[in-house]
Amino acid sequence: MARKKFAMLNVSLLNTKSFRDLKSCSDRNVYFTAHLSSQADYSGLFRYPLSLFASEAGIEDARLRVSLERLTSAELMEYEPDSELLRIGGWFRSVNCPDNLSRVQSLVQWYLSGELPQADICRRSIAEFVLGCLARAQRFKAGSQHGPKIVDELRSFLATAGVTFRNLRPFLEDEFRAHGASLAREFEDVMLGLVEAEAKVQRAADRLQMQDASRLEPGWEQGEATLPPQKNKVESNEKRKNEEGREAAHSDHDQGFRGSNGNPRPLAETLNSPIVRAIRSSA
Incomplete structure (x- = not known):
């Protein structure tokens, strides 16, 4: 925003309650200095470091801060320390509009x-x-x-x-x-x-919310301990493999009790028992 080379004030300012309530000449000095500042522009909102403000007003920083508080209470001025922005209140309700x-x-x-x-x-x-x-x-x-x-x-x-x-x-x-x-x-x-x-x-x-929702894997439920489908699939596969392994072991074990024709085959302990040996020797 271009800097102003001149300042305009409504002469009716002197009759306003907010200005007449300013009992300190220091407060009025600060107010007029803001209008005449080297930083002032056509918006009434401009960056004005306190050090420069105090220098142009010819007062100490501490006194400037006190005056700014009173001017803010009167809604004649507002200062934002973080951004060092000054706003002259009522700017667009004056001849500056x-x-x-x-x-x-x-x-x-x-x-x-x-x-x-x-x-x-x-x-x-x-x-x-x-x-x-x-x-x-x-x-x-x-x-x-x-x-x-x-x-x-x-x-x-x-x-x-x-x-x-x-x-x-x-x-x-x-x-x-x-x-x-x-x-x-x-x-x-x-x-x-x-x-x-x-x-x-x-x-x-709404779009951001939908995107966030779409990033959640199917199977997850808010606030519940539902496992994602990939983990469920892995556990299911492992369970099936274990069951197949047990079935295979049982099958091998059963196969040891059966002959080639599928009929039950006697155990080795039975074949080597004294009774079986006696039968064999008498045959």
Whole structure:
């Protein structure tokens, strides 16, 4: 996103409760420094390392952190330490909101560029962007095509952003409840894009679940000690071989008791007994 060479502020800011409740000049200094920062861009969401922030504000890091906490509580600013992202609250409810399709498209491309992390600070920025642009689109004269084109662009945007930034719905709905009372029809229209995105996400999840299920071998049952068919087959083969071996042994043993004609043959002990020998000698 291109850096800004100028800053714009609504003069009505001085009359807002959130700003007037800032009793510390340090807090106001931090707020204005963010607008005038060398890192500021047209989205109100930009990377701003605390060391650079403190240097440009002319205060110590510790005082900067305290001011950021108070500004966050007042919903005038939000800072994400992990990504070092700063979001100026209400950016798209001010004169900084894009007022034509070309600027809307530029911001859409930036949100979808892959440069932003999938963090809540980005989801809040997107929600404010969508509602702010819808409010700005209402200002076009009746019959103008500029407003409907912006609505169409936002619907297409959510159809993609809803896949990239999962769980966008609660952030959009929160922003709508807070600032979208007059935008019900337009909001319902663009949310069709989010519905499409959510359907894509669900289909992808279903496909993964089906793929995981197909990887399980037939015979396995979830939560039961069912053996896979290959193991059952091996054990069955071994059992059959053992039974065949026992049958063969019995057959060989039986064969020893039978003559060539199949009739029973006397045992060697019987043939060598005294009685048999006496019969043989008298014959």
